[in-house]
Amino acid sequence: MKHIIKTSIFFILLLFSFHNLTALSINFRSFDHEGFTRIVFEADQSFTFSLQSRASQLEMRLPRRADFKTQSITVENSRLLERVTHEFKADSSIFTVYFNGDVTVTKNFVLEKPFRVVFDLVKSEKAAVLPQSIPENTEKPQSVPQADEPAASKPKPIETICIDAGHGGEDLGALGKSKLPEKNITLQISQKLKKLIESKTGLRVIMTRDKDSDVSLNSRASIANNQQAQMFVSIHVNSSFRKSAYGSETYFVSLQATDQEALELARKENQNPEDPSETIKNNELKMILWNMAQTEYIRESSSLAEYIQFELNELLGTRNRGVKQAPFRVLMRTAMPAVLIETAFISNSSEEKKLQNEEFLDKIAFAIFNGISKFIAYYNRIVK
C-alpha cells in the first residue's frame, strides 16, 4: 500500500510537471500611441488563434486552454479600450476586448521571442471588418481586410503581370566563358514570355525594362506595385563557383529574410510609450512593413514557384533543382505573388551553349508561360 501511495504521488507530481511544461500563459497590455492604440497579447509560447469581430469588440479564440491573470481587466485611461475578458469554453480560451466605441483594426501581426499577437487600432465610424475566422497559422503576419481599404484587401482575378528581365545596362549579370552576358538572355526570354502571355491570354503585361537599360532593384518592385501588377516574375540566368552545377530552380522569398525587420518591429513594440522620443511614428512603421510586403503573399508565391518549376522540369529536361527560398531583394518589396526563376547555369559550359540557342530560350519562355497559366487558373478559382 505504501508503494502505491508513493507511486501515486510521483504520478501526480509528474502530471503537474507536464502541466507546467505545456501550460500557456498569456499577458495583455495596451498603449495609446500618437494616432493609434496598440494592444498586445504576449505568451510564453506560440499559439494558434482565430479572430471574430462584433460591434465594438474583438474576440480572439484559442483552440486550447490558456492561463490569464484574471477573468476581466478594466483598462484605465485608454482612448479606445474599456476592458478585456477571458473565459473558457470547452477546451478553448476566449479573449474579448471591449472598445468604448467603433474601432478599426489597421494592423494585425505576430512577433516572436517572446510570442506576441499585436493589433493596432484607430477610432472609426465603421466597426472593424474581420474575417469570421482566420486560418490558424502563426508563422506569418496576418493582414486584416478592411471594408474601406482599396485593392489588396479584395483579391481580384489576375489581369496584369509584371515581367522583370534581370540585370541590364551597366549591370551585365553573370558571364559565361564566351563572355555572353546574362542581361541579354534575360531580356530575350522576357520578351518571348511577354508575347506568349499577350497573344494567348490577352492579359496586360508590363516589363521592368524592355531594352538594355539600368533599373535599380527597388525600382523594379515599385514599377510592379505602381502598375498594380498581380504577379511578378523575375527572369535570371544562374552562375555558381561549382562549374559542374546545372539545372533550373525557382525561388520565392524566405521568411528569414524578414527576421531583421521583425526584430526591429519587436524592438519598437517594446519601446517605452511614456517617452515621446521613442514613440513609433506611423510612417516609420509603414516603411518597415513595406519592406515586408512580400510576406503577405508567401503562400501564393510558393504556389506560383511550384507551377513554374514543374513546367520547367517537364519541358526543359534539365536537372530539377527545385523550388527554393532566399532573401531576394527584388522580391521583398513586391506586394503580389512574386518569384525569381534561375533558368539555367551560364557557368556550366553545356548549359551556356544551350542558352545561346534560340529554341532553348523559346522552350524556357513556353515552360514559364505554362506555369503562369496554371497558376492563374488556380488563383482565379480561389478569388472568385
Added chain:
Amino acid sequence: MTAKLRNYLFIAIAIFIFAALLVVVCSRKKAEHPEPEILSKTIEDGSRIEFIKVKLFYYSEASSFLKPVFSELKVPEIREGLYKKFIELLLAGSNGLITPVPDGVQLRSVFYLQKMETLVLDFNDTLINAFSGGSAAELEFIYFIVDNICYNFKEIKKVKILSGGNEHKTLAGHIDLEKAFFPDYSRVKNE
C-alpha cells in the same frame, strides 16, 4: 498485496517510467555543436601556444553540400583577432575543395556586436567589384562564410557582410545584403 493490486502497481510504474522518459525526451535540447576547447602545445622554439581545433566547410565539384575539413587555429589575445584569423584561414582554402570567394577578396576588419550576437565582417572593395556571379554563387559565398563562423563560434548568431567599409544592397543583384544572415546548416553535409 493481492494480485489485482500488484497489477495496478505495475501499470502505474510502467506509466510513470514512460512519462518520465517522455519528459526527458521532450525537454532535451537539440544537441549543439561543442564550443571550441582551448588547448595548448609546445612548438619548435620551445614556447607554448594556445590553440583551438576548428572545423572548416568547403564546397566540392562532386556535391552541392559543404564538406568538413579539420584545422587548428592559434588563439590571439583578443576575441576579434580569433575571428579574423579564422576567416583568413577559411579564405586560404583547402586542397581539392572549392572556396566560393572571388580572387583578391580579403578581410579588412571584424567587429563583434555582443548584444546583437552579430559578427560584422568588412571585406575589401574587391568583393563587390569582382563578384559577377548568379544567385547560386551569392548564396554559396554568403552561407560559406556564415555557416563556417556560426558553426565554430557558438556566441555568434548572425553575420553581417560589408565591403570597403560600406553596406551594399546586394553582392551582384540578387540576395539582400543589408540584413545580417543566420546560418543555414541545411547546406552542411551531415550537420
